[in-house]
Amino acid sequence: MFEDIRLLGSLSKDGVFVYDIPTEKFVYLNDVLPRIFEIKKAELVQQPSLVFPLIRSEDAYYLRHRYTQLLLDKCLTNNEFRLQFADGRMLHLSLDAYLIAEHSVIVGFVKDQTLEKEHEDYIINYGAKKDTLLDMMTHNLSGPLQLTQNILRWMQQTYKHDAPADIHAQLQLIKNNTQECLDIINDFLQEEHVESERIFVKKTRFDLLERIYNTLEKIIALNKDRKFRIITDLENLNITTDSVKFFQIVHNLVSNSIKFTPENGEIDIMVEETDKTFIVRVRDNGIGIPVRLHESLFERHTPAQRYGLNKEESKGMGLSIVKSLTHLLEGKVSFESEENKGSVFSIELPKD
Template sequence: MTANNNLYIDIKKIGERSHDGVFIYDYTEQRFLYINPTFIEIFSLDGKDLFAQTRIILDYIFTEDHQYLQSRFQTLLAEGSISTTELKINLEDDKKHLSCDAFLISDSTIAGFIKDITNDKEHENYLVEITAQKDAFLDMITHNLSGPLLFSQNVLSWVQQSVAGNKGDVNSLLLMLQESTQECIDIVEDFLSDEHKDSQGIFVKKTRFTVVDKVNTVLNKLQELSPEKKFKLNVNISDNYITTDSVKFFQIIHNLISNAIKFTREDGEIIITIDEKGSDYIFSVTDNGIGIPDDLKPHIFKKKGLAGRDGLKGEKSHGVGLSVIKRLAELIEGELWFESVEGKGTSFFLKLPKE
């Protein structure tokens, strides 16, 4: 008992100095033994109310988080600790995102630390939104600029052949135009070839977010660039939350939909489906485009394979996109595979654990 008392005293000392919420909770008696001032401030409640009516906190937690928190509590009892357990609370004039680390310090007592991560989540969402705009701009370049530049290059080559033998100043001007056009093409291709590469070497930062919102963020941006194609989103899930790296998830989904656009005709259809199977989500991107020839299928995920193909609008392929995306999927404990019939279309599948 003395050891526990000493531990409680140490935790209380930490609580008085901490900028995070700190608590000690007896879950058999369902009451707080200690809460620090920051904990009270986070929930905007009177400390006396928290001690007298512990379960009042549940009224402020989003309903969809209740089952998730119950599963995390069972993990805490089984393993003795949990970390970065995220939840949302709905206050009278505010919504907050919180993250909790908790430890089982006796047979009936939990010590925990709660951090207000609202600003971090808003910043993360802002970065994803900016990334969506940036990637949409990249797609605009590859779809709307690469093709015309390549066409211009071919026309210049034809004109140069047609005036062969004419005055040197004409040939010199044509050569300058051709070199300038090639430089523009090289800049575009270099820019596009670097997309997503750096993300492979960046550590995985897991956060909890709603999958449908993130997929819609990607889809809405890409729809704006390809209004001639039909898009459909099917959602067949009971839960809407996933805990994974939101940036890497975004990059994977964006690349898969972008590829479908690239190899689907103007009147084609692209269907994005979100299913669940046990503790996993299954995402699929299906198009009725040109499909993948059998001889290229073994090379699809190779870094320097033979699977690179120009898009239907002349977009250049660098043969690295899908190899990078597969690596990103593996980094966040996912699986990526595809099915395709040449001339009929392709489906890419991504399986990710919910937690």
Template structure:
């Protein structure tokens, strides 16, 4: 009697909801209940799916079908509640993102039903996607701008310092005051740019990550594309290599792309003009390997054991006097570990460095 009452309440809620409510009989492999919102979300006849549940798999995006099958096996095998997100293809090839919350119903330890709610999260997903893209491009653009401004500001500061150090303007307080002002402004503006770049990255270790399924190839290509566009101004060449056109993994896109951006930025900092920086992505089955390599000055052997420590003795200025904040590599390691991954490197002084990131898909 209690089961019937609970089902009745579930159906009443479902009949009033804009989300999809469902009850799936696991033993019979058929749906017992689909509310009216099902047809609005999936753009399929509810009656046809009640009679043939396999029709649902046909509307799943081709790149996500393997994911959906694995999710179903996980939920029915482990018999625990789960949330899944994947894409479906509706009429006119329109793609929707949906979130499925599944709750197994057991009887004497045996799985009897799967009940749950399906939400159309396309708008939120699209908005989040654009926010992440804007954030990644902002970080990359600031990094490029900092390199564009750094050298002229440094040259102005150097010229002014030279004027201040000789006796040409001795006794001319007004000129000396103006020169000191110019020198201070150069130093402050370089520091301001660097603070803007590092502020969000430095706070990353204090924020929990929110992992979602994302195409790593697309995300990394978007970041490296900005560097390739500006490579003439940066005086370095950038190369991206991947044998796969698409490669999905569960990541916090915003923070993971901050890691990639920071590694590229470090390569720029320690690679002389006309040097090269390469980013490579490899599919290793259950994991993904990302390599960021350069032919820069490398890391001295005596500093290598301390590289991932906060405020370690390994922090150094860049080739053009760029400041080292001592937190970057520590935060990179933290973010990678929050993704259940690992990071390591190989480096030979005066020959370059390669950083490796391996994360589970």
């Protein structure tokens, strides 16, 4: 069997190893693994512990937990961790491990996915910029266009019998063109909301607090008239879930709070953890939600949709998307709200 693994290791572009648990040494490793860890092969064979100082401390704790799980399940895949080198470089690695030979040998495959992670971060940042642009469209385009519609409607009613027919025709033309612009914006926003539900879940390991800071940074840039805080006792919190969908959940919740929180209002993002889950709460001191809307709040296209404080039109999609994405990630969402006192939305998701 080990001959087959050696043959596989000689062909693989990933690191391949066989680790003997009783002796705590590698009985085989291919040439790729030492290159990944930047440790000479002979030294790595004799001292596997040389890799430990390179592993980020929070990831080392995670790997110890996964090792205990491996002894029970005999197979664990996609165990992500990071290496931090003295010159500041960081590698993102993924480990697949299998327990064989009467529970005394581990066969492992280590993949360098640094480039994939960098691409994923690019997608996240691109998504943040895209959603910031959507917010700009909602606040800076929809509002004025809606105001234009109201003015045109007032003019048509006020001068219904006084203005010449050609003036009324021009007013109606402007009104129709304005409505077309609103329809284009709303259709685009609706499609953007729905799209992510049709994409499969891709779980990766990342620092939740770092992702929230990055998300909030983009939002604050467009909403300097509100006060934002991140409240937590944690320095970092590495979890394994779909980072893109998590970003959209947080972004939608914060954007919803902005819509119903007045200028100089406060919006807090609170993060805590339990043994197996983490909880993110978005709290505001806005206008709150009437009791009559509570039951249907997370449903799509319901009477719960309301205009924002700046007359932003709601398509009744944002919170329903939050609920759908949270369930996709095997979590749950809840809220508490009192009219004229604010709201708190909470999501609870598994760490792994």
